[in-house]
Every structure is written in structure tokens, then in C-alpha cells.
Amino acid sequence: MTTVRHSYVEETRTVVETADLVRRGELAAREAVAEALDRIGRLDPELGAFVHVDPDGALARAHEIDELVANGGDPGPLAGVPLGVKELHAVEGWPFAMGSVLHSGRTADHTSTLVERAVAAGGVPVGSTASPEFGRASFTASALHGVTRNPWNPALTPGGSSGGSAAAVAAGMVPMATGTDGAGSLRIPASYCGLVGFKGTYGRVPRGPRHWGTAENDHYGVLTRTVRDTARFLDCVCGADEYDRSSLPAPGEPFETRLASVGLRGLRVAWTPDLGNAPCDPEVAGVVGAVATRFVAAVGARRVEPALNIEDAAGVAFRTLSVPDVHAELRGVSSERLDDVHPTVRRYGEAAKALGAGALVDGHRARARLVAELARAFERFDLLLTPATQVPAFPAEGPMPTEIAGQRVDHWGALAVTFPFNLSGHPAVSVPAGTAGGAPVGLQIVGRRHEDLLVLAAAAVEAMSSTSG
Known part of the structure; x- marks a missing residue:
């Protein structure tokens, strides 16, 4: 077990607490933002969470919110809440390198829809948060x-x-920060950091206005400390967007107000540490499995066997269908400059050169088989529980694990319980489940497509029981 050197975890006001205080005039937005900027200044030199901070812009936005409240106005459900923005999400006028030396010095000329909607609801962007190059790793480090x-x-x-x-x-630098999830990129960080990371049904959070991905694997969302915070953020940013052909209409009623009204008693719940084909660290399986058992008992659910075995072709399909998206970033880049990008990204580029129509057809057919397998599976159960990742947190510098539970794995080995639900588009969330290897580890809850509310409601129950110990 890894020895904890020092904890920089700070408990601060949640999204809901901050926004409600600001709306009532009991907390100035400028005070909330100033506190966030102070924590960033104190903690970030050690942690490297932010790659750009905009104190002047954040304080000016907070001042606007305070003036609106003073004049009897309502800034919105996210009033005055400091917001971190993943650097893969554009904010007009901010740096937009996407973690890559290829785009060093580039400035965004537009703002992503979810950021725009969060700001319209009263949120205050304070800066950009770090991502590996083009988001293509499960640890966050870049040249x-x-x-x-x-x-x-x-x-x-x-x-x-x-x-x-x-x-x-x-x-505790900010109460909420945006994220993307193309293979587990919300759920895995949530797992390792003791947070809530929800990937909605594909299209639940719009990805406009200039999302050019072709793989149809990536989902947008948010990281928070509570399920209610996540629900409030979703209520502010969900809804159809003409710039995203996959975007879904907003739910008829807010997620936040319906969380406690969802009936969970009698649900059929399946638990699997490995989806039938993925090695899982024994400590992780033991910690998360115990929480899964506790969850079933706590809500009065009925445990059933998953009878799942995700075929290896799903992993091949994921890799194949992801190649064109990375190729789009590398197309036209000279071979000399390619030497500067991360080896994983370079391998994507090399794979793109050999990618043919047959491989793409095979990839789409494997995705269709996976969707069919999961459709049949969700006739047997209502919720599927797994670890949010099969390994404890590993060294910050990387590399990705090459062995899990004594079995050799490739780059995708630690993603085997998350990426299938990117391929299929099912809603899935990670909630804290305890610790393994010296850091938090999460329970993943997966539901049928479009049953986002059920997944969030189940997550809210488990998050409350985790908090209470």
C-alpha cells in the first residue's frame, strides 16, 4: 500500500450551499471567488490542477452577480459558484492548447455550450484545468x-x-469543474479523488458549438463533491443544442428536485468486478464489492447475477473508432513536430495511416454487438455495479498500469470497466467507495440509456451512506 505523504484535501462550501447563499444575499460572489483564488494560489503550485487562471475576469463576473442580487435580481441556480473548466473546453479569449505542444499559444475564439450555459446560470469561470495531451491518458501529465x-x-x-x-x-479550489469522458475520463478521476463523476446518456450534455469528433464516444459533464451538486449543474446545462446533432432535449422536470422521489426498493441489481473479462485488483474488488453489497441491502434491492462477458472485440472497436479523432489533430503536422507529442498520441497517428474501411466496418459491428449484449443484460437487471477502475491510483508521472492482478494488460487495461459504456452510450456514475492503495476508489453505477435520473438517485443514496461511514 502506498504511504500518504500529505493530504491537500479541503472541505469547502458545496455548489448548492454557495449558490443558495449568494442568491439570498448572505454571501457575496466576490467573496466566494476570492476564496477560490486564494486556495488556488496556496495549493496549486504543489498540485498542478490549473494551467490558466483568470482572476480579473472572475472577479469582474462576480461583481456583476453581486450588483444583480443587490438590485433584487436572481443570477441563477449556480449564482457565484467558482467553476474550473477543463482545458479541452473552449472559453473565448483563454488559452486553448488541449494539453498539446502542437497548440501552445493558441487562444480560443469561441466558448463551449456547457460553459456558456453554466455562466448564464450564474457560474463564474476562474481558470482552465489540466488534461493530458488531447485527453488521451488516464493520468494527467503533459510535456x-x-x-x-x-x-x-x-x-x-x-x-x-x-x-x-x-x-x-x-x-477545495473550486466546488465544480467541467470534464469530458471518452473512455472513463470523468469516472476514473472521480474515483481516485473521492468525488462524484457522472457520464450521462450519450447526448445528455451538449458538446457544441465546434465538436468535430467522429467516434461518438465522448460525453461532457462535471466533477463535484455531491450528487445534488451534479444534478444542479446538469439542470443548468442539459438540453438540445442546434450545434450538436446528438444532443438530447432537457428532462421534463429538474434532476435535483426529483432525486429523493425515485423508488429504489425492489430493483434488480447486479455486481461484477470485471464485466466478465477484465482483471481487477483484489483490494479494489474487495473494497468496492463490500459497498455494492451494502447498497443492495440499504435500498431493499434484489441482487441478481450479471451473466455478462464483454467480448474482446469491444476493446478493438473502441481503439479503431477512436483513431480518426486523434488523426484529425495530427493531420498536416510535420514529422519533426510529431516527435514532440506523447508516444500514445503518436501511436494513434501511426494507426490512422493503416486504417481501412474494413476495420471501420468491423468496429461499428462490434459496437452494435455490444449494444445488443447490454440491451439483453438490462432485461435481467435494472442497475449494474462495478468498480469505477480496476486498479488503485498509480504514480502521478505514469505510466499507465501494465499489469493488473498478475495479468499483463495494454494501455486500455485500466479502462476495461468504463469504456464499454462510452461505446454504448449508457449513463454511468462513480461515487466514493472507500480507499485502496492509499487513495480513494469509486463504485460505478450504470443504468439503461435515458435512465439518468435512476442512476443519479442510486448514486445519491450510496454517496450519503459513504459519507456516514
């Missing part, structure tokens, strides 16, 4: 920005690719 560290133990990674956002929230 451009250096290493991001876990607030629970700086020797360890906060996960990736939304590692900067997770570190910022876990350390």
Missing part, C-alpha cells in the same frame, strides 16, 4: 504543463483525462 497530482496523496495521479478538474475540486 506542455507538467504533472498534476492527487490532493489525497501528491505522489499519486488524480486520474485522467479530467485530472486537473478532479484535483481542483478535491482540494
